Amino acid sequence: MKNVKDELQNIVFGDEQTSSDSRLKKAQNFLRGYAEASGPIEKQQRFKDKETAAVISFATKENLFYTTSILPKDFISEGAEQKVYRFDDAHVLKTNQGVFYESWLDYFNSLLVHNFFFPTTAYTFLGFQLIEDELYSVVKQEFIISNENTDLEAVKEFLEYNGFRNKRNNDYFNPDIGLIFEDLHDENVLSYDGIFYFVDTIFYLTQTFYTK
Numbered sequence: 001m002k003n004v005k006d007e008l009q010n011i012v013f014g015d016e017q018t019s020s021d022s023r024l025k026k027a028q029n030f031l032r033g034y035a036e037a038s039g040p041i042e043k044q045q046r047f048k049d050k051e052t053a054a055v056i057s058f059a060t061k062e063n064l065f066y067t068t069s070i071l072p073k074d075f076i077s078e079g080a081e082q083k084v085y086r087f088d089d090a091h092v093l094k095t096n097q098g099v100f101y102e103s104w105l106d107y108f109n110s111l112l113v114h115n116f117f118f119p120t121t122a123y124t125f126l127g128f129q130l131i132e133d134e135l136y137s138v139v140k141q142e143f144i145i146s147n148e149n150t151d152l153e154a155v156k157e158f159l160e161y162n163g164f165r166n167k168r169n170n171d172y173f174n175p176d177i178g179l180i181f182e183d184l185h186d187e188n189v190l191s192y193d194g195i196f197y198f199v200d201t202i203f204y205l206t207q208t209f210y211t212k
Helices: 002-013 022-038 044-061 104-117 152-161
Strands: 075-078 082-086 091-096 124-131 134-142 165-168 171-174 179-182 189-192 195-198 202-205
Touching: 002 104, 022 044, 022 104, 022 124, 044 104, 044 124, 044 134, 091 124, 104 134, 104 202, 152 165, 152 195
Parallel strands: none
Antiparallel strands: 075 082, 082 091, 091 134, 124 134, 165 171, 171 179, 179 202, 189 195
């Protein structure tokens, strides 16, 4: 488990960019630097408002806005956190305002952690978009079709085998890595021929994650 934590720390704290996640990592690097420069955070919402303004400025300068129109006819579904649209025959597009996270940095850290654990359903960050003057992230993800109901008890066994302890309901915690993993209900974990596909994940880094 130590090697997994080391790899994740290198991904989250490193500055390296690969061709597959260069835009994602560029945004995360900026947000990490912004958080470090901002110092102690007294009021989280005030910080996120300032962070959002900084992101808009950064995205404009770095051409990180997704300029393709997202059409209502391509709408598929929505949850509390995001809306889902058809992108092509193999992928969906998801817009997310980061409402489940205290900062945009937390959201992008979660994307990086997801891509590490679940490369089959990895998020490709396409850019930001302003929708009705509100900032959204736009990501692309492989479109997964399930052919059976998800057995949440089997999901629990799978996660516990991999070091994630069930806290309550569909929320988990990995004490060795320092990760909280939440909201794993049957719409966020799809099943196809007994194989689980984690399509919507929420990861939070705890203080334990930052220690060696």
